[in-house]
Amino acid sequence: MKIRLTIIAVILLSLCGTVTAKEIENNDMDNLKxxxxxxxxxxxxxxxxxxxxxxxNRFGIELAADLYEPEDMSGKLSALAVAGPFGAVKEQVSGRYAQAMAERGFVTMAFDPSFTGESGGEPRNTASPDINTEDFSAAIDYLATLPEVDADRIGVIGICGWGGMALNAAAIDTRIKATVTSTMYNMSEQMHNGYQFAPMSAADLHKTKVAINAQRTADAIAGKPEYVGGFPKECPVDVPQFMLDYWDFYMSPERGYIDRAPACSTGWTKTTPLSFINTPLDTFIGDIITPVLLIHGEKAHSRYFSEEAFVRLKGDNKHLMIIPGANHTDLYDNLDVIPYDDIEQFFKSNLK
Known part of the structure; x- marks a missing residue:
C-alpha cells in the first residue's frame, strides 16, 4: 500500500487527534516560571x-535558556547559541550539544524558541520562520553582553528544523562568525514542496492552503487555536521508517520524551505551516561569507536538505560532512555518531 504523507501529518510530527490551547500546561507565560x-x-x-x-527578542518575547559554562574559565571565551530540533525543547537535543561543547571550552546556550517550552509567546507551540530566525539573533544579543564572552567569537548550532533557521540567521546577522547545522531540515521547502521522495503537486498544495486557511476561520470563531496533536502513545503502524525513528526518540522516556516538547504533547498549531509555505528560508543563504559546516547522516531521509544548502552556499569556506550509516535521529542523541570532536575543531579554527 502506497502511503501518502500529508503536509500536516509529517511536518507537525503528528499522527493523532486535536488538542485545544486550554489543555497546555503553563499557558500564562507573562512571568516565566x-x-x-x-x-x-x-x-x-x-x-x-x-x-x-x-x-x-526584538518582538518582545521573553525566551528561556540553559547557559552552560566550562568549570575552569580563563579570559574571554568563544560562545555558541544552540536550538532545535523542530518539535523539541532545550532539555532534549540542543542542551546535549550545548553541554558537550561547554565541556570542550565554549560558553554555550541552548534556548527554547519563541512559543515553546519554557519560553514565552502566544499562542503556544507555534512556529515562524521570521520570529524563530530572530530568536538566534536575540541569543547572540545576550551572549555578547556576558563578561566571559568575546563578542567577536560567537557561532551558532542549528539542529533539524532549526538548522534552516540558523543558516537564515547567519545570512543577516554578521555577528555570527561560524555556523554548524546538524541533520538539517529546510522547513519552508518541505512545507511548500513536500519531500523530494514524495513531492506535492500544485493542486495538493492549493488544497493544503485552503484547508489551513479554513482552520484560521475556525480558530477565529473559537477564539483559540486547534493543534494537530503530538505523537501517539502506541507505536504507529503503516508509516515510513523515519516516522518510526521520530516516534522512538520523542516517545521513549529514556531518550527524548518530555511533556513540554510540542512533539511530545500537543503538536504544533494547525496553522503553523502558513508562514513557512510563503517564506523560503534559504533565499539569501548565498550571502553567507562566514564558515559553515553541514552535518548529515548517510541514511537520513532528510539528507538532501544539507546537500542542497551546500550547493546554494557561495562562500569559500563551506563543508559538508556525511556520517556513514547514520539516520536522521541518530544525530539527536547517538553518541557513537555525533561528531563532537569535528564540531569542536571547526569552531576553534574559525572563532579566533
Whole structure:
C-alpha cells in the first residue's frame, strides 16, 4: 500500500487527534516560571556549570535558556547559541550539544524558541520562520553582553528544523562568525514542496492552503487555536521508517520524551505551516561569507536538505560532512555518531 504523507501529518510530527490551547500546561507565560531541577534527557557533566537565564527578542518575547559554562574559565571565551530540533525543547537535543561543547571550552546556550517550552509567546507551540530566525539573533544579543564572552567569537548550532533557521540567521546577522547545522531540515521547502521522495503537486498544495486557511476561520470563531496533536502513545503502524525513528526518540522516556516538547504533547498549531509555505528560508543563504559546516547522516531521509544548502552556499569556506550509516535521529542523541570532536575543531579554527 502506497502511503501518502500529508503536509500536516509529517511536518507537525503528528499522527493523532486535536488538542485545544486550554489543555497546555503553563499557558500564562507573562512571568516565566523556570524549572530549577535537572530535568534534561542527558546526564549532567561535572566539569560544566549550568544555570537558567532569560532574554528578550526584538518582538518582545521573553525566551528561556540553559547557559552552560566550562568549570575552569580563563579570559574571554568563544560562545555558541544552540536550538532545535523542530518539535523539541532545550532539555532534549540542543542542551546535549550545548553541554558537550561547554565541556570542550565554549560558553554555550541552548534556548527554547519563541512559543515553546519554557519560553514565552502566544499562542503556544507555534512556529515562524521570521520570529524563530530572530530568536538566534536575540541569543547572540545576550551572549555578547556576558563578561566571559568575546563578542567577536560567537557561532551558532542549528539542529533539524532549526538548522534552516540558523543558516537564515547567519545570512543577516554578521555577528555570527561560524555556523554548524546538524541533520538539517529546510522547513519552508518541505512545507511548500513536500519531500523530494514524495513531492506535492500544485493542486495538493492549493488544497493544503485552503484547508489551513479554513482552520484560521475556525480558530477565529473559537477564539483559540486547534493543534494537530503530538505523537501517539502506541507505536504507529503503516508509516515510513523515519516516522518510526521520530516516534522512538520523542516517545521513549529514556531518550527524548518530555511533556513540554510540542512533539511530545500537543503538536504544533494547525496553522503553523502558513508562514513557512510563503517564506523560503534559504533565499539569501548565498550571502553567507562566514564558515559553515553541514552535518548529515548517510541514511537520513532528510539528507538532501544539507546537500542542497551546500550547493546554494557561495562562500569559500563551506563543508559538508556525511556520517556513514547514520539516520536522521541518530544525530539527536547517538553518541557513537555525533561528531563532537569535528564540531569542536571547526569552531576553534574559525572563532579566533
Amino acid at each position: 523556570l524549572t530549577q531541577v535537572w530535568d534534561k534527557k542527558f546526564p549532567k557533566i561535572d566539569k560544566v556549570n549550568h544555570r537558567k537565564v532569560t532574554f528578550t
